[in-house]
Amino acid sequence: MTPPLPAMAPFHLAIALDGTGWHPASWREPGARPADQFGADFWVEQVREAENGLATFVTIEDGFTAARVPGDEGRSDRAQGRLDATLIAQRVGPTTEHVGIVPTVVATHTEPFHVSTQIATLDWVTSGRAGERIKVSTGDAEYALFGRRQPGTESRDALFDEAADHVEVQRRLWDSWEDDAEIRDVATGRFVDRDKLHYIDFVGTHFAVRGPSITPRPPQGQPVVTALAHVDTAYRLAARAADVVFTTPDGTGRDGPTGDAATTLAAARAAEREVGRTGEPLVVVGDLLVLLDDDAAGARAQLSRLDAVAPLRSDAAVLAGSVTDVADTLESWAAAGLTGARLRPAVATNDLPRITRELAPELARRGLTRGAWGEPGSLRDLLGLPRPADRYAHA
Amino acid sequence: MKPRKRIHLAAHFPGVNNTTVWGDPASGSHIAFSSFRHFAQTAERAKFDFLFLAEGLRLREQGGRIYDLDVMGRPDNVSILMALAAVTDRIGLAGTVNSTFNEPLDVARKLATLDHLSAGRAAWNVVTSWDEFTGENFRRGGYLPKDKRYLRAQEMLSTAQALWDSWDSDGIVADPASGEFLRRPDEGAFEIHSDQFDIAGRFPLPRSPQGRPVIIQAGDSEEGREFAAHSADAIFTRHAEFTAGQEFYADVKARLARFGRRHEDLKILPAATFVLGDTESEAAENARQVQYQQVGPQTAIAFAEQVWNLDLSDVDPDGPVPSFDPKTEDDVDSGGHISKGRASVRMYRDPVATANEWRELGEAEGLSLREVVIRKNGRHTFVGTPQRVADTIDRFVQEDASDGFVLVPHITPGGMDAFADQVVPLLQEKGSFRTEYEGTTLREHLGLAPLRSDALAQS
Ligand SMILES: Cc1cc2nc3c(=O)[nH]c(=O)nc-3n(C[C@H](O)[C@H](O)[C@H](O)COP(=O)(O)O)c2cc1C
Numbered sequence: 125m126t127p128p129l130p131a132m133a134p135f136h137l138a139i140a141l142d143g144t145g146w147h148p149a150s151w152r153e154p155g156a157r158p159a160d161q162f163g164a165d166f167w168v169e170q171v172r173e174a175e176n177g178l179a180t181f182v183t184i185e186d187g188f189t190a191a192r193v194p195g196d197e198g199r200s201d202r203a204q205g206r207l208d209a210t211l212i213a214q215r216v217g218p219t220t221e222h223v224g225i226v227p228t229v230v231a232t233h234t235e236p237f238h239v240s241t242q243i244a245t246l247d248w249v250t251s252g253r254a255g256e257r258i259k260v261s262t263g264d265a266e267y268a269l270f271g272r273r274q275p276g277t278e279s280r281d282a283l284f285d286e287a288a289d290h291v292e293v294q295r296r297l298w299d300s301w302e303d304d305a306e307i308r309d310v311a312t313g314r315f316v317d318r319d320k321l322h323y324i325d326f327v328g329t330h331f332a333v334r335g336p337s338i339t340p341r342p343p344q345g346q347p348v349v350t351a352l353a354h355v356d357t358a359y360r361l362a363a364r365a366a367d368v369v370f371t372t373p374d375g376t377g378r379d380g381p382t383g384d385a386a387t388t389l390a391a392a393r394a395a396e397r398e399v400g401r402t403g404e405p406l407v408v409v410g411d412l413l414v415l416l417d418d419d420a421a422g423a424r425a426q427l428s429r430l431d432a433v434a435p436l437r438s439d440a441a442v443l444a445g446s447v448t449d450v451a452d453t454l455e456s457w458a459a460a461g462l463t464g465a466r467l468r469p470a471v472a473t474n475d476l477p478r479i480t481r482e483l484a485p486e487l488a489r490r491g492l493t494r495g496a497w498g499e500p501g502s503l504r505d506l507l508g509l510p511r512p513a514d515r516y517a518h519a
Numbered sequence: 520m521k522p523r524k525r526i527h528l529a530a531h532f533p534g535v536n537n538t539t540v541w542g543d544p545a546s547g548s549h550i551a552f553s554s555f556r557h558f559a560q561t562a563e564r565a566k567f568d569f570l571f572l573a574e575g576l577r578l579r580e581q582g583g584r585i586y587d588l589d590v591m592g593r594p595d596n597v598s599i600l601m602a603l604a605a606v607t608d609r610i611g612l613a614g615t616v617n618s619t620f621n622e623p624l625d626v627a628r629k630l631a632t633l634d635h636l637s638a639g640r641a642a643w644n645v646v647t648s649w650d651e652f653t654g655e656n657f658r659r660g661g662y663l664p665k666d667k668r669y670l671r672a673q674e675m676l677s678t679a680q681a682l683w684d685s686w687d688s689d690g691i692v693a694d695p696a697s698g699e700f701l702r703r704p705d706e707g708a709f710e711i712h713s714d715q716f717d718i719a720g721r722f723p724l725p726r727s728p729q730g731r732p733v734i735i736q737a738g739d740s741e742e743g744r745e746f747a748a749h750s751a752d753a754i755f756t757r758h759a760e761f762t763a764g765q766e767f768y769a770d771v772k773a774r775l776a777r778f779g780r781r782h783e784d785l786k787i788l789p790a791a792t793f794v795l796g797d798t799e800s801e802a803a804e805n806a807r808q809v810q811y812q813q814v815g816p817q818t819a820i821a822f823a824e825q826v827w828n829l830d831l832s833d834v835d836p837d838g839p840v841p842s843f844d845p846k847t848e849d850d851v852d853s854g855g856h857i858s859k860g861r862a863s864v865r866m867y868r869d870p871v872a873t874a875n876e877w878r879e880l881g882e883a884e885g886l887s888l889r890e891v892v893i894r895k896n897g898r899h900t901f902v903g904t905p906q907r908v909a910d911t912i913d914r915f916v917q918e919d920a921s922d923g924f925v926l927v928p929h930i931t932p933g934g935m936d937a938f939a940d941q942v943v944p945l946l947q948e949k950g951s952f953r954t955e956y957e958g959t960t961l962r963e964h965l966g967l968a969p970l971r972s973d974a975l976a977q978s
Binding site: 151152153154156158159162163164167168187188189190191197198199200201202203204205206207208210211212214215216217218219233234235237238241242244245246248249251265268269270271272301306308310312313314315316317318321330331332333334335336338339340433 | 578584587588591592595597598601605637638660691698707708716718719723724725
């Protein structure tokens with residue numbers, strides 16, 4: 125007899141959505157429906173599929189350029205164009221009830237005030253399932269789309285510092301309304317207790333923001349902030365600003381190999397010490413790009429076929445293999461101390477259902493992930509993160 | 520005889536001002552998604568043209584403190600509209616988005632995404648708030664001089680339009696067999712060099728279902744009217760009285776020809792409030808009660824402070840209008856005024872004259888300060904039985920005081936329910952309002968001519 129499967133997962137399965145998939149040839153696969161990615165059904169179906177597969181959360185990639193990689197700019201044979209990820213998240217939010225939704229946000233070219241209210245709104249819309257992945261923009265093409273700063277004049281460290289400030293402003297704004305600020309006191313005519321609304325008075329090198337927010341504190345108090353890290357600057361950003369860090373075990377960053385799962389975990393912990401992080405430690409989630417088939421040979425043949433059409437370049441390790449192969453890898457990551465894996469489907473039409481219908485049950489059988497949804501709750505609940513106290517509330 | 524005009528109706532989610540009554544037992548959450556869903560679904564059930572959301576990017580202040588007497592706290596507009604697209608099918612989704620504290624690529628991308636993921640229901644109400652007070656929440660602060668607010672808005676809009684037009688309507692081929700994804704390699708390519716913007720590259724989204732979102736404008740100055748006549752599909756105004764409405768209507772429509780546009784290319788939609796009752800006298804009594812809820816004693820003092828530009832916390836709202844004159848040295852736009860973040864305060868161009876009017880009204884009719892404020896500020900546009908209200912709305916439209924209304928109920932989220940159930944069927948009986956949506960896009964609901972696609976324009 126098999127033991128009952130736990131609802132609380134020790135290890136998290138997350139799925140990274142990006143159009144028709146992470147392989148540049150994915151749009152040419154049967155059933156890929158590349159033109160449909162600009163409509164709602166395409167995204168609703170993918171996110172529901174992830175929810176049916178009991179994924180803790182989905183992420184949605186974003187960037188301001190039409191091309192996904194700079195070299196593809198203006199190539200009519202490469203998939204081009206994307207919708208705003210935060211809005212995709214809002215659109216799928218009401219169609220789901222368990223899965224966390226984590227759109228990518230570019231810090232470099234956006235207003236922290238607007239992003240803060242957008243993510244708070246997502247949290248209201250989803251009753252507490254919102255997150256964001258904060259990202260830095262370095263590409264010249266993206267700078268030119270905004271025309272407000274000169275590309276190449278700012279160091280990477282400065283850009284990462286700005287992103288940390290961006291998140292700090294968002295977080296302060298989320299806390300700028302205490303949870304019980306709304307009082308509706310008819311006798312005194314007051315809708316709010318203004319002593320429970322707070323100026324945030326953030327002053328940094330890139331911006332100063334006064335506050336308070338225009339949006340009440342979201343259901344989670346603080347939506348979940350995530351960041352992807354390959355190198356120390358990014359690990360430090362995550363340690364300063366994020367709740368969850370994505371690492372690339374056995375992958376390749378801009379500065380070379382990123383090390384195995386244990387190495388990336390150690391890098392995250394070292395960064396926490398370096399920046400003097402207090403409170404909850406980072407939830408460390410490994411990224412893996414997967415192409416699944418019945419057996420490894422079949423998967424590798426698929427990958428070569430796709431690579432012949434358009435070569436895949438990936439920072440995360442690429443695993444072309446069977447469901448068992450992926451499950452074995454994730455089990456080894458769990459043993460190394462990672463708290464989850466974010467899988468990037470190479471071809472959404474093939475790999476997403478393989479993940480949700482074959483891999484997810486296998487991971488649950490191994491006792492790694494949840495075997496069923498419990499009552500709908502917040503993304504923080506799913507991740508085992510407490511709802512934070514408001515920094516401005518004085519008892 | 521003139522053919523019967525079709526009325527256009529929009530539902531304004533109750534705003535963060537004293538029109539919205541929060542103390543009533545029927546008043547629910549202003550931030551829960553369920554409130555937005557209820558409101559949007561009611562408006563859609565009633566076949567309204569669109570849902571409308573206002574915007575304010577800084578909490579209001581008075582006397583150096585956050586103004587606490589009104590409903591406050593709201594979501595990001597485009598975000599909540601996008602979520603509402605998931606729980607509605609046809610109704611238009613109109614968001615107010617500022618042109619000063621946003622960048623064109625981001626705004627154009629967000630609105631095009633809203634249009635794509637709602638299958639053609641997006642609208643943008645372009646507003647120009649530029650003040651330093653609001654700017655304190657943004658990267659550039661109060662960088663824009665007041666006299667450049669419409670220059671920026673015009674450039675923002677024309678830039679957004681250039682971005683929306685930068686893809687052919689059939690720019691995505693996405694043929695897996697041939698491997699051809701784009702029709703032309705330069706789909707989305709653009710370059711803008713203007714006073715406010717210096718940008719180039721490729722717009723990242725294909726052309727959206729409406730071609731471009733519907734454009735709404737809500738400024739009232741000479742510049743605002745010109746901007747609307749040049750660029751907007753609809754104008755949201757405060758001129759909801761019959762004669763003033765006719766004058767405004769004639770003024771704005773007369774400007775269209777100069778821009779090569781037709782009379783029907785711009786819809787004029789005043790903001791309007793309403794109170795219903797089973798009989799005329801019941802409606803009048805309901806209206807009186809709502810006015811007293813809208814202007815409580817503290818709100819009466821707060822309104823007087825906005826005119827007097829002084830702390831009047833010692834004044835008795837149930838006593839007479841203050842006998843002394845307002846303080847006049849601080850211009851509202853200079854930042855020295857007691858009230859911050861409130862556009863309506865600019866109406867008091869001559870505070871001494873306003874104070875005199877208030878005092879004279881109080882003395883002539885024996886009214887307290889609170890009663891005077893109610894008379895001056897708390898008037899409802901339409902009060903009466905459903906039949907009376909339907910007749911009045913129809914007359915306004917048929918006699919060119921407007922093309923319809925943006926209706927502003929005073930209760931969240933149920934404030935539109937009675938209108939939907941009782942007034943809309945009467946407008947439908949008259950043949951003045953649709954009984955079913957005829958099209959799928961907001962442009963179609965508004966009876967706007969389809970945009971020529973780029974491909975057509977080029978051929
Ligand atoms: C009916 C109406 C509604 C408005 N709603 C908003 C709003 O929601 N947010 C905002 O920032 N400004 C709003 N405004 C302000 C105007 O859009 C405009 O930016 C401002 O009045 C300055 O332009 P003006 O001098 O032409 O009036 C509104 C104005 C009117 C007349």
